[in-house]
Amino acid sequence: MASRSPDPVPPGATPDLCNAPEDPVLAGFRRSIDNIDAALIHMLAERFRITQAVGEYKAAAALPPADPVREARQIERLRKLAVEADLDPEFSEKFIRFVIEEVIRHHQRAQQR
């Protein structure tokens, strides 16, 4: 893919999504999205570094992997932050549940070791 140069597109032709030169407006938006995604991945990496330490601590202290009271508070807090930031609070809740489910899977694995 990387070695293939885009085919020339005659004026007025229907753009081919695989080969057309990218729309410059779209390309600008996508550069911003790519920067944000790199930041998200690095924040998530740091979050999992911390939750890994939490998992080891919980396993050593024989604490349960999940904490429903803490989770309910996290969800409520992030819904409020989402509203303030003009992000759909339903999405913020789906997002944090998605992350917490992954963390609990990690904790369960840590306790099985």
Add this chain to the structure above:
Amino acid sequence: MASRSPDPVPPGATPDLCNAPEDPVLAGFRRSIDNIDAALIHMLAERFRITQAVGEYKAAAALPPADPVREARQIERLRKLAVEADLDPEFSEKFIRFVIEEVIRHHQRAQQR
């Protein structure tokens, strides 16, 4: 909930997750997690501001809401970034698919207007 103060826990008692004073080690980890979550929510809010503009642009230009070639590139790039940051690349792929699915839903809604 907020007005109820924690019950005192006798030494050696099994901690009650609802009322026990929080373990100070766990509390420190959780403060870091809460800071990271606030950053994640704000990065996601900014990402959706941009993808909303993308959606409006695509709707005006009659471009399709989804772009499988772009998505495959995003997934591959974020998997590499995840490996470098010591984050599970499978998780990074699940995460970006979760976000892209939400974006496509937004774009479809924008094109139905």
